Amino acid sequence: MQTETLLYIVLAGIIALSLALFQYIYKSKKRSPIYIGLTFLRFLTIFSVLLLLINPKFDKVTYYNEKPNLVVAIDNSESIAYLNQDEKAKQLIEALKNNDSLHKNFNVEFYSFGKDLSTNDTLAFNEKQSNMALVFERLSDVYSNTISPTLLITDGNQTYGNDYEFMTKSYKQPIFPIILGDTVKYTDIKIQQLNVNRYAYLKNRFPVEVITTYNGNSNINTQLKVSSGTTTVYSQNLSFSSSKTSEIINFTLPANRVGVRSYKVELIPLTNEKNTVNNVKNFAVEVIDQKTNVAIVSDILHPDLGAIKKAIESNEQRKATILKPLDFLNKSNEFQLVIVYQPTNNFRALFSEINKLGLNKMVITGPKTNWALLNQLQSNYNQEITNQTENYQPNLNQNYATFIVDDLNFGDFPPLQSEFGEVTYNNSIQTILFKNINGTQLEEPLLATFETNGKKEALLVGEGIWRWRAQSFLNKKTFNAFDNFFGKLIQYLSTNKKRSRLNVDYESFYNGNDNVKIDAQFFNKNYEFDVNANLNIILKNKATDITKTFPFVLKNNAYQVDLSGLDAGEYSFAVNNASENISKSGKLKILEYNVEQQFLNANVTKLQQLATNSNTRSYFIDNVDALTNDLITDSRFVTIQKSSKNIVPLIDWKYLLALISLCLALEWFIRKYNGLI
Structure with a gap:
């Protein structure tokens, strides 16, 4: 408490005593016990009121013990059950839950993980993927400011995400791997990796690369076979030894028929080979009969050109070529779509050629665009010429009706620079992105599509x-989101199909461990997105003729159904709206493959290296007692006594108000009883 406050309190006591003595002693000239008592009550009342006005503050210190956290992350993927470690893992979890010593020294918290991390510790060992790097990324956010040693109960076999071995650089908590599995080395041959493109072109040959590995000491012979249905399309004899443990096989296969073609790559198993699941891999290729050639025409050099080319060519069905206007005129018949980038005075002949060939086009403008010329070369829109520039950020139009657009968090994207002023459109347009200036959305398109005369x-x-x-990559750690967005725009522009009220977005085939998600949009007769549509998908397995119906769920500006977990096979489907006779049909294929069944052993080496990087030890599941003892005796994980200091003002002390009320009541009662009122 400050000295100034103490002086105020002393002064308040003097004033309160003086007033009480003046009223009951000095004025009345009486010294009876009643008057002395009334003087004391009046002193308490006045002094308490003055204290409330001064409102001194007191320090309140409380002490408490803070135990460290013990984070237990359990691998819930299928590989644990496949290695026959599921029961041991469950027993370990029960032992940790019932260990009083651990709970006395730690706040024990359980998580399970597969492709994602959850707080649910109910184990089914049915996750199709395991992503240990994600575990450390998520937990580092939760336990960044605490002492939280982490038990990682796993076989160490990761099938998804970044390599977890060096995650100690970002995850600062000690990591104690508990290894599920054994170190016995079994003789095994496997298809380590299969590389093939998703698409091929009719009457071409597509390349296939197969990486095979061998684990063993003796000399062995086997055969690699590639089959489509019952027909063997390629085979090759292979030999391995203790010195030759891998081989890369490259070959090509013909693409003779349009559609999705399925293939099976198989290594003939060895005698008494324990795991034959990893001898087989399935893949599929979609054969198409044409390729979309896109011309990117520009008179200037700009980073946009490379980004657009990369986005277009992320789909093997498309090829993009960057050209000068004059070069395009010499090759104009080779392209199905033209992207005109910031047209200048040299683009007169180009626009004439595009109109003559009836090509669809996309125009991208900017500060270097000659708008006076562009306004003359076409009649679909007109830019107000101000000779000033402005930065526009994008806002997604949730009601865009032409094709499905995913929200990439456009509001966080950097602004684009262009001519200041309004663009006036002479036809009906569909706005994908609105302009946004300083957080205010303008009802002006930043990106729009339209159709005129069938183009x-x-x-x-x-x-x-x-x-x-670049921003999309920073947000998603991949370019796929932006490339898919731009690819859909290119796909729309490169075809002449009419707009549909029901749009369905799906892949022709999915790998066995992929998330099978289908998106759809439904629009009313005015082509406005209908948030009340009742969409269903009727799915039929061609092999079993079993039909199932699943409802779509509204998600942002689209409907989505998650079909993950379906058995491998070929399916036909129909998406329809229950209230209107509108439907879309299609086919998809799910390839048989389980990545979690490709392992014979725990990855002991990587888990031990993880422990070394974290300055800890790794433990096998049969040695958990040693782990428990090490955790309890480790000086880094002791309970810490902490104090909390709070500054409490006197006005918050309710008992003082009660004392004032009590003193006033007693004073009134005594005076009334003795006839002094």
Whole structure:
């Protein structure tokens, strides 16, 4: 308490005593016990009121013990059951839950993980993927400011995400791996990796690369076979030894028929080979009969050009070529779509050629665009010429009705630079992105599509789209989200199909461990997105003729159904709206493959290295007692006594108000009883 406050309290006591003595002693000239008692009550009342006015503050210190956390992360993937470690893992979890010594020294918290992390400790060992790097990324956010040693109960076999071995650089908590599995080395041959493109072109040959490995000491012979249905399309004899433990086989296969073609790659098993599941891998290739050639025409050099080319060519069905206007005129018949980037005075002949060939196009403008010329070369839109520039951020139009657009958090994307002023459209347009200036959305399109005389066109008013692709990578750790968004725009522009009220977005085939998700959009007769549509998908397994119906769920600006977990096979489906006679049908294939069944042993080496990087030890599941003892005796994980200091003002002390009320009541009662009132 400050000295100034103490002086105020002493002064308040003097004033309160003086007033009480003046009223009951000095004025009345009486010294009876009643008057002395009344003087004391009046002193308490006045002094308490003055204390409330001064409102001194007191320090309140409380002490408490803080135990460290013990984070237990359990691998819930199928490989644990496949290695026959599921019962041991469950017994270990029960032992940890019932260990009083651990609970006395730690706050024990359980998590399970597969492809994602959850707080549910109910184990089924049915996760299709295991992503240990994600475990450390998520837990580092939760336990960044605490002492939280982490038990990682796993076989160490990761099938998804970044390599977890060096995650100690970002995860600062001590990690204690508990190894599920044994170190016995079994003789085994396996297909380590299979590399093949998703698409091939009719009457071409597509390359296949198979990486095979061998674990053993003797010389062995086997055969690699590739079959499609009952027909063997390729075979090769292989030999391995203790010195030759791997081989890479490259070959090509013909693409003779349009559609999805399924193949099986198989290594003939060895005698008494324990795991034959990893001898087989399935793959599929979609054969298409044409390729979309896109011309990117520009008179300037800009990073946007490379970003657009990369986004387009992320789909093997498309090829993009960057050309000068004059070069395009010499090759114009080779392209199905033209992207005109910031047209200048040299683009007069190009627009004439595009109109003559009836090509669809996308125009991207920016500060270097000659808008006076562009306004003359076409009649679909007109830009107000101000000779000033402005930065526009994008806002997604949730009601865009032409095709499904995923929200990439466009509001967080960097702005594009373009001519200041409004673009006036002379036709009906569909806006994908609105302009946004300083957080205010304008009802002006930043990116729009429209159709005139059977031709499709898009207009993007702004340069700097390369920053969007980079920002998408920072957000998602992959370019796929942006490339898919731009790819859908290119797909729409490169075809002349009419708009549909029901759009369905899906892949022709999915690998066995992929998430099988299908998106759909439904629009009313005015092509406005209908949030009340009742969409269902009727799915039929071609092999079993079993039909199942699943409802779509509204998610942002689209409907989605998750079909993950379906058995491998070929399916036909129909998506329909229950209230209207509108439907879309299609086919998809799920390839048989379980990545979690590819392992024979625990990855002991990597888990031990993880422990070394974390300055801890690794433990096998049969040696948990030693782990428990080490955790309890480790000086890094002791209970810490902490104090909490709070500054409490006197006005918050309710008992003082009660004392004032009591003193006033007693004083009134005594005076009334003795006839002094």
